[in-house]
Amino acid sequence: MSKSTLEKVAMVSSSLVLVAAIWFWSLQVGDVLETLKLAYG
Amino acid sequence: MDVLFFFEWLDTSLLAQISKAYGGVFAVVQMFHLLSLAMLGGMVLVGDLRLLNILMTSVSSEEVIDNTQKWFTVALTVMIISGIFMSSAVAMKLYYNEMFWAKMASLGFGIAFVYLIRRPLLKYDHDTINPWTLRLLALASITIWFTVAASGRWIGFS
């Protein structure tokens, strides 16, 4: 891979990682909140 | 592709016989897993916080990346080996655990990210790389390894 391609791939994959992580962890927090609601009302 | 057969095999393998029967052996292996977790975390944080210009700014970032990469690989290797042993003790439980698969997915992606993207790119002179690419790369790296570790811990609670 040339350097400029590598840089683009890094840029795109890093952004994807951050978006996916935000999505995944907010899903987890949502699950937790739901359980807490069921438990404590 | 269904990998159930692999977990069924692991569940009855020699490894599982040892890890299930001897709590002490399991604890020692887990010790190596935890200590390498600390080492891996240290290497990731020092390297990535340097790329973000937060830590060790008086040392060149090439130097920091060079030195931390070696020990990262050592830590990762110990973690994977000890991890396979630990998973043999609860193979079937893990197969049906959502968090385990979240961890495996982020781990697989993390390994590809480090060895196919981060390392090849950081071989170039860091001054010639767009600073925003470096920052994003560092943030993504910290996020990936945090997710691997946190989802790993959460397996025990879920």
Added chain:
Amino acid sequence: MLNEWLLAFARWLDTFSWSTQLHESYYMYAWIESTHVLTLMVFLGMLCVIDLRMLGLIFPKVPASVIAAKLDKPMMIGFAVMIITGFILYFAIPVRSTQSIWFRIKVVLLIAAGINALLFRNRMRASTDTWDLDRVPPKRIRVGAGLSLALWSGVVVTGRTIAYDWYDCHKELPFFMYWVAGCVDEMASYP
């Protein structure tokens, strides 16, 4: 005598409704415990880099004092988080922890690691001028660094084994184990 006092103190902590609530909570205990464990990556991670430098195994071209000075702050931040979450975890399960052989060894190792760190720091300050740029520091420094890694590893391991009930007081144990675990009330934390 000391064991009776410690148990009385633990029982007193146990009377706080907060302690029970925390222990029986759905997520709070797990979150605090996870924070405690994951902060290993910050505290022990930084310590690991510093000690590896003192052993001459990483950053050979960077002065040892630079590594120690630059990583001190993040390491201490990690340490502070670990200590605070550690106290909360003890507060949530005080009686069982007090009579836990692992918890006791852990506290002793923690104190030993603390003393080693202080001695190490003084020794380093007094002598960095002479070896700061050496790729491999002198033997006394390497011994201190090795000891530091070994003691902290011990703290991690005994911390993990607190969760195992192999040597809980209500079990049939050799007298020596009873003595080390400081069993006063055997059934104190039996579920």
